[in-house]
Each structure stands twice: as C-alpha cells, then as structure tokens.
Amino acid sequence: xxxxxxxxxxxxxxxxxxxxxxxxxxxxxxxxxxxxxxxxxxxxxxxxxxxxxxxxxxxxxxxxxxxxxxxxxxxxxxxxxxxxxxxxxxxxxxxxxxxxxxxxxxxxxx
Amino acid sequence: xxxxxxxxxxxxxxxxxxxxxxxxxxxxxxxxxxxxxxxxxxxxxxxxxxxxxxxxxxxxxxxxxxxxxxxxxxxxxxxxxxxxxxxxxxxxxxxxxxxxxxxxxxxxxxxxxxxxxxxxxx
Numbered sequence: 001x002x003x004x005x006x007x008x009x010x011x012x013x014x015x016x017x018x019x020x021x022x023x024x025x026x027x028x029x030x031x032x033x034x035x036x037x038x039x040x041x042x043x044x045x046x047x048x049x050x051x052x053x054x055x056x057x058x059x060x061x062x063x064x065x066x067x068x069x070x071x072x073x074x075x076x077x078x079x080x081x082x083x084x085x086x087x088x089x090x091x092x093x094x095x096x097x098x099x100x101x102x103x104x105x106x107x108x109x110x
Numbered sequence: 111x112x113x114x115x116x117x118x119x120x121x122x123x124x125x126x127x128x129x130x131x132x133x134x135x136x137x138x139x140x141x142x143x144x145x146x147x148x149x150x151x152x153x154x155x156x157x158x159x160x161x162x163x164x165x166x167x168x169x170x171x172x173x174x175x176x177x178x179x180x181x182x183x184x185x186x187x188x189x190x191x192x193x194x195x196x197x198x199x200x201x202x203x204x205x206x207x208x209x210x211x212x213x214x215x216x217x218x219x220x221x222x223x224x225x226x227x228x229x230x231x232x
Contacts, residue, residue: 001172003154036210036218038155045225046147046155051210051218089155091218097169099145099216104154 004029004090004102011108012080020105022073022090028100030071034093037066037075040104041086049088050075077107085109112136112221114206119226126196130226132189132206140164140184143209145219146191148202148228158204159191160216169216174200196230203227 005023012018022029022037029035037050048057050066053073063078073092077084090102118130132144146158159180160169168180179192189206203225210220 003156034217038219040155045205045222046207046219047222048210048218048220051220057210057220087154091155091157093216097216098171099157099160101147101155101157 001094001096001098001100004092004100006088006090006102006105008103009106009108011110012077013110014080014082016080017076017078018080018107020075020077020088020090020107022075022092022102024071024073024092024100026071027095028092029068029073029090031095032093033068035066035068035073036091037064037073038089038091039084039086040089046089080109082109112208114208114221114223116204116206116223116226119204119228121229121231122196123232124197124230126230127192127194128196128228130191130193130204130206130228132191132223134187134189134206134208137208138212139182139187141212143215144180144182144189145207145209145216146180146189147205147207147219147222148200149205149225150199150202153202156202161189162215163213167215193228196228198230201228201230 145160207219
C-alpha cells in the first residue's frame with residue numbers, strides 16, 4: 001500500500017490561510033469518507049484534528065477544516081498561528097481493511 | 111482522562127523478537143479498536159496493525175504480515191504487539207493508538223501514547 005501523496009512543505013504568515021492536499025486512489029481516499037488529519041509536533045504524540053473528512057473532535061479549533069473531492073482530501077488552516085507550526089499527516093481507511101497515512105507536510109509559520 | 115502507555119521497546123539484533131505492551135486507562139477498553147503505528151527516524155507515520163475491541167479480527171500492513179502479531183487482554187486493559195524476525199527497517203518509535211469512535215475500525219485514531227523505541231541493530 002503506497003502512502004498518500006502530500007506536499008512536503010507549506011508555509012504562510014500569521015493570520016493567513018493555508019491548504020494541504022492529500023491525494024490517494026479510489027481504493028482509499030476516494031472510496032470512503034474515513035479520511036483523518038493529524039497534527040504532530042516533534043517529540044509529542046500525534047493529535048487527531050479532523051475525522052470522517054470534515055468533522056472536528058471536541059477541543060479542536062474551528063480554524064481547522066477538512067474537505068474531499070474525488071481522490072483528494074484537503075486540510076485548511078485559517079488564521080494561521082505560530083502554534084500551528086508542525087507536521088501534518090492525512091490518513092485513510094482502505095479497501096483492504098488497512099490504514100494508510102500520507103507522506104506528511106511540514107507547516108512553517110513565517 | 112484517557113491514557114495510553116507503551117512499554118517493551120529496546121535494542122534487539124536482526125532476526126530477534128520483542129513484545130510491546132500498551133496499558134490503557136480512562137475508557138472502556140473492550141469497546142474500542144486499537145492500532146499500532148510506527149515512525150522510523152526521519153520518516154513519516156506508518157500504520158502497522160489493528161485489532162477490534164473484542165479481539166476477534168486483526169489486520170496488518172504488508173510489511174509486517176507473518177512476522178508481527180497484535181493481541182489484547184481486555185481483562186487487563188492491555189494491547190500487545192509481538193514482533194518476530196525483526197529487520198533493520200523495523201527500527202522506529204512505536205505508538206499505540208485508540209480508535210476515535212467506539213465500535214469503529216480504522217476510521218481515525220483519536221488518542222495516542224507517547225511511544226516506545228525499537229532499535230534493530232547488530
């Protein structure tokens with residue numbers, strides 16, 4: 001199972017909005033509404049930010065939003081803040097009853 | 111508070127075995143599927159294995175199938191990963207993770223432990 005494709009890096013200034021794409025296939029991202037997004041600060045445990053494509057767990061800021069079109073999902077961070085600087089991974093259920101993560105995107109706040 | 115605490119990592123030679131444990135607390139353990147996820151040094155997250163809440167169904171990444179076995183003891187709120195025939199490429203930080211939604215499998219991992227380090231080297 002190949003990893004989902006994400007851009008290696010995305011950057012933005014405080015207050016701006018950025019979007020991270022996550023491209024898979026019809027056997028994962030495109031076939032199911034079980035796409036999640038995780039925030040990972042180095043040395044800490046990953047944190048679930050979005051599940052089921054567009055739902056936010058309790059406690060996650062509404063500055064984070066998720067969408068999906070075809071085989072590509074996207075995470076948008078609005079009103080970018082310094083604390084948002086981290087690695088972000090998408091993840092998806094697959095047709096083989098496995099799970100696949102994206103390649104990861106490093107978000108830099110300029 | 112939901113907590114996951116991994117243990118059992120260490121240094122092992124290629125071809126060796128190791129058993130990881132993950133002690134869970136703060137939730138109804140038997141209701142939730144669990145996964146192991148790893149991160150090799152300088153690399154991204156890689157899903158390794160998952161098990162349903164009852165333990166009656168297990169799933170593996172191709173890279174570990176036939177070598178790793180996931181299991182759970184719901185009476186002790188503990189998740190395990192038995193790793194055999196270890197290879198250099200299994201070197202990683204291993205996290206256990208709890209499914210975000212009860213009675214769902216591989217829909218998203220809502221709580222993660224801090225991880226335990228496995229190093230495979232001669």
